[in-house]
Amino acid sequence: MKIRTVDLTRTFRLGSSEIAAVKAVSLELNEPRFVAIIGPSGSGKSTLLNLIGLNDYPTSGKVFVDDADASQLSNRERRKIRNMRMGFVFQSFNLFPTLSALENVELPMSLAHKPQKEQREKASRLLETVGLTRRHGHRPKQLSIGEMQRVAIARALANEPEIVIADEPTGELDSKTAGDIINLLQDVCERAKSMVIVATHDEKIVDAADTVYALQDGVLRQNS
Amino acid sequence: MIREMNVLFNGQITVVSKDAIVVQAIPISGGMLPEDSTVKKLMNISGVATVTPVLFVTSVGSQALVQAVPVNFTMGIPVDDWQLVLGPIPLRPSGHFPANDSSNEIVAGASIADQYNWTVSSDIQVNGYTMRVSGVFDTKMALLNRCLVMPLTLAQTIYNYPQSVNIIAVKPLQNIPQQNLTTTIKQGMGYVNALTETERNDIVQPVLDQVQTWTLGIEAVVFIMSLILVMTVTVMSVSERRRDFATLDAIGAPASYMFRVVITETLFIGVLGGVIGIAFGSLAAVLLASFYTSIPVTLFFPSVLEIVPPIYMLEMLVAIVGVCCLGGIIPAVNAMRMRIAEVLRAEY
Numbered sequence: 001m002k003i004r005t006v007d008l009t010r011t012f013r014l015g016s017s018e019i020a021a022v023k024a025v026s027l028e029l030n031e032p033r034f035v036a037i038i039g040p041s042g043s044g045k046s047t048l049l050n051l052i053g054l055n056d057y058p059t060s061g062k063v064f065v066d067d068a069d070a071s072q073l074s075n076r077e078r079r080k081i082r083n084m085r086m087g088f089v090f091q092s093f094n095l096f097p098t099l100s101a102l103e104n105v106e107l108p109m110s111l112a113h114k115p116q117k118e119q120r121e122k123a124s125r126l127l128e129t130v131g132l133t134r135r136h137g138h139r140p141k142q143l144s145i146g147e148m149q150r151v152a153i154a155r156a157l158a159n160e161p162e163i164v165i166a167d168e169p170t171g172e173l174d175s176k177t178a179g180d181i182i183n184l185l186q187d188v189c190e191r192a193k194s195m196v197i198v199a200t201h202d203e204k205i206v207d208a209a210d211t212v213y214a215l216q217d218g219v220l221r222q223n224s
Numbered sequence: 225m226i227r228e229m230n231v232l233f234n235g236q237i238t239v240v241s242k243d244a245i246v247v248q249a250i251p252i253s254g255g256m257l258p259e260d261s262t263v264k265k266l267m268n269i270s271g272v273a274t275v276t277p278v279l280f281v282t283s284v285g286s287q288a289l290v291q292a293v294p295v296n297f298t299m300g301i302p303v304d305d306w307q308l309v310l311g312p313i314p315l316r317p318s319g320h321f322p323a324n325d326s327s328n329e330i331v332a333g334a335s336i337a338d339q340y341n342w343t344v345s346s347d348i349q350v351n352g353y354t355m356r357v358s359g360v361f362d363t364k365m366a367l368l369n370r371c372l373v374m375p376l377t378l379a380q381t382i383y384n385y386p387q388s389v390n391i392i393a394v395k396p397l398q399n400i401p402q403q404n405l406t407t408t409i410k411q412g413m414g415y416v417n418a419l420t421e422t423e424r425n426d427i428v429q430p431v432l433d434q435v436q437t438w439t440l441g442i443e444a445v446v447f448i449m450s451l452i453l454v455m456t457v458t459v460m461s462v463s464e465r466r467r468d469f470a471t472l473d474a475i476g477a478p479a480s481y482m483f484r485v486v487i488t489e490t491l492f493i494g495v496l497g498g499v500i501g502i503a504f505g506s507l508a509a510v511l512l513a514s515f516y517t518s519i520p521v522t523l524f525f526p527s528v529l530e531i532v533p534p535i536y537m538l539e540m541l542v543a544i545v546g547v548c549c550l551g552g553i554i555p556a557v558n559a560m561r562m563r564i565a566e567v568l569r570a571e572y
Contacts, residue, residue, distance in 0.1 A: 046568070055474055056565030076478070083476020090568070094471040108475045155475070 001066060001085055001162035001195070002030035003052055008061035010047050021047040023218035024061065029163075032193045034186060036209035037220075038201055044218040045199035046167050052197065053086055053165045054078045083111050087156030087194075089185075091168035093148040095140040101127060101151045102136040108158040126154040130184060146177035153184055157192065164188060166198045170205065182208050231365070232309055236276075237406055239266065239392040239418045246417075248424050249391065250280055256388035257416065259380075265413055266392060271400035276305040277389040279379045295517040296336055297371045298350075300379020300389075303327070309393060310373065319344045319359025325375045329358035335369035339523055353382045364530065394418070447547060454551030458490055462555040469559045470567035479560040486556035487549060494548030498541040505540075506532045 008025040011018050021044040029035060029052075039045050050056040051063055054070055063070040065081060073081070082088075087108075095104050105123035114122075127136055130150040140148055149169060156164050166185065170178035182204050189196045189210075198205055206212055212223040233249045239262070240246055244254030259277050266275045279300035301309050303325050315321070315331070322329040332342055337360040342348060346357045355374065363369060380386055396405045402420035409418040419427075462469065469482055509531050514521040524531065 047565070050565040050568065053474070055568070056563075079473075079476045079478060081476075082474060088471075088474050090471070092467075094467060094474075096468055096471070111475065111477050111481065 002028070002064075003163065003195075004028045004030075004064040004067075005052065006062045006064070008048075008051055008058050008063060010044075010051060010056065011059045020218050022051065022058075022215075022220075025218075025220045027213070027220060029195060029197065032189060032195050033210040034189045034208060035195065035197045036205050036212045037197065037199045037215055038206055038212060038223070039199075039215035040201065043215045045215055048215065048220070049165050049167050049197065049199050053088060054082055083108060084159050085162050087159070087161035087164040089149070089152050089156045089164065089166035089169045091171040093140070093145075093152040093172075095148055095151055095155070097140050100137050100139055101132060101143065101147075101154075104140070104151055105154045105158055108155060112159055114159075122158065123154070126157055127151070129157075130154045144177075145172055146174075146180065149173060149177075149181050150184065153181070153188070157188060157194075160192065161194055163195045163197065166196065166200075168200055168202075169198060170200065170202045175204075178202060179204060232367075233391075233393050233421070233424075235395065235421065236308075237394040237396065237402055237409070237418050237420055238424065239394055239409060239413075239416050240390060242415050242417045244390065244417065246419065246424070246427060248428055249419075250282075251390045252282070254390075256385060256390050257392060259376075259387050259389045262389075262392060262413070262416065266394055266409065269405070269408055269412060271397050271405050271408065272394055273397045274305070274308060274393075274395040276301065276308050276393040276395075277376060278309060278391040278393060279376060279383070279385060279389045280391055281379065281383050295370050295519060297367065298379055298383070299371055299373045300376040300383075301373065302376045306373070308395070310368070313361045313363055313368070315359040315361050316344070319361070322358055322375055325377050327358075327375055328353075328355050328378060330355045330372050330374040330378070331359040331361055332357050332373075333369040333371045334360055334362045335366075335519065335523055335527075336372065339519060351382050351384075353378075355382075366527075366530070392416075447543070450544075450547045451551050454490060454493075454548050455554055458486065458552050458555040459558065461489070462486060462559050466562060466567045469562050470564045473562060473564045474568070482559040482562075483556045486559050487552045490548040490552030490556075491545060494545040495541070497548070498544035501544065502532075502537050502540055506537070 005025055005027045008022055008027075009020060010022040011020045025048060037045050037048060047056070051058055054063070054065070057071070065073075070078065096107070099107065102120070102123050105126055106119040109119040109122060124136065127133065130153055132147060132150055132154070135143060135147060140151070143151065153169075156166075164185070169185065170181050173181060182202075185196050185198065186208050188194055198209070200206070213220050214223050238249045239257070240251045241255035241257050244251035246252070263275050263277055266272055279298075281298040299309070303322050306321060316334070319331070321331060337343070337357065340348070342357045342360065344357060344359060347354055348357060350372075355378070361368065376389070380388065394405070394409070396402055402422075406418035406420050406423070409416065472482060506528055510521060510524040510528055513519070513531060514524055
């Protein structure tokens with residue numbers, strides 16, 4: 001999957017003033033690589049990820065998905081891309097509290113109308129991959145925060161996405177757990193041949209990333 | 225029960241004292257009619273097929289059976305005419321109807337019999353007179369289930385109305401309109417009032433209409449309040465789970481999925497709340513009926529489906545589920561239209 005942005009700008013109106021969270025960002029991502037976008041809080045990292053992940057619409061500029069202009073895609077097509085070709089990992093995990101770990105992982109597959117048996121088998125396999133063999137039936141509240149983030153990663157991988165977008169995935173984790181999660185994301189990148197895009201200010205992720213972009217006041221530049 | 229009073233005299237004219245206040249067919253106050261002379265005069269009027277004198281008393285007389293709200297009744301009817309007034313009433317096994325007018329046998333309604341443990345051959349005392357229960361009848365009519373039916377002369381003796389009655393049922397000959405006959409009766413007998421079935425219904429219809437209007441008004445208010453309540457609760461519930469809906473959206477759930485989630489929840493709440501509400505409502509109806517009539521609750525339970533008919537329960541359930549679905553629509557649309565990026569940004 002190829003993602004390309006051209007002069008991507010996103011502004012927000014705050015009272016009478018207008019704030020540009022992302023300013024004319026042009027970027028091309030087309031290989032299974034581990035990409036880190038770093039920057040201080042409020043620099044526009046999450047906004048950029050939301051634009052790349054088709055969760056938001058730019059004020060100006062374009063996002064191209066495999067050379068198709070995302071602005072021309074219908075809501076249905078955007079949802080389909082998010083469901084089938086992208087996986088999302090959130091800072092606060094965003095697991096569904098009433099569902100078990102297994103059901104949380106099954107959900108994207110269920111939305112893709114995959115057979116129930118396949119959902120169950122694959123969700124079990126993914127939970128094993130992230131080291132949660134014995135936690136299938138546990139609800140999020142019964143899991144540690146590290147385990148919750150593992151479930152979230154397993155959920156992101158459910159439909160074998162070409163891109164995994166992770167917004168501050170280690171933001172709420174202690175350093176040891178954060179290290180485990182980084183290893184897991186690296187593993188995803190290498191083994192599943194998925195592109196992993198992480199917004200972070202965690203130095204460990206920066207060290208692990210193949211490519212690092214820095215975002216400062218909405219302006220993006222490549223670090224390495 | 226008010227309507228049942230008329231059912232007993234279906235197709236018949238009721239003749240009562242001119243100064244009697246009548247509810248449907250039953251005179252609730254006013255004078256008595258001399259039985260023999262009035263019956264004779266009525267029989268002589270052309271167009272009259274049958275004449276049945278009835279003594280209707282709104283309690284069975286003994287102190288123990290008198291309630292603040294009249295729930296026990298006595299009907300004294302000449303034995304030969306029972307079928308004319310009561311119709312075909314099934315008796316419980318081994319029961320029989322009194323043989324003749326001089327009998328001291330009575331037939332009791334199931335509810336009153338069960339309340340006082342009367343069975344066939346039980347001896348009961350009313351106003352110092354001992355009578356024998358010859359039968360117990362089960363009927364769907366609440367009035368009859370709370371009634372003692374006895375030979376007319378026995379009722380007149382017990383309640384001290386010798387040779388007097390308060391209702392005379394007149395059946396017109398075929399092809400004789402009730403209205404014409406009542407006019408003739410009123411013209412020929414200045415001391416009576418004759419009422420057709422329609423006129424009897426017209427007496428209470430305005431009251432029943434008023435009650436229905438008030439009931440409809442209350443139902444409408446309850447409906448609107450429930451709708452607002454369900455909507456408020458669902459809006460709050462959706463609002464509290466904004467992140468969940470945004471996450472669903474982010475992982476590609478179609479808008480219809482979000483809509484279905486909210487509507488399914490409100491539907492579930494509706495069905496659950498409806499079933500619990502109907503169960504508690506029915507229980508409350510039984511308890512209230514028992515409280516106001518002093519009839520034991522246990523006697524009401526078997527007839528709970530008559531107090532709150534299943535069709536009414538079904539109507540209520542459908543209305544409740546409808547209110548919940550309707551109340552869920554706006555929050556469901558809100559959930560569908562949630563802007564993921566804004567919600568996710570607001571969460572951090």
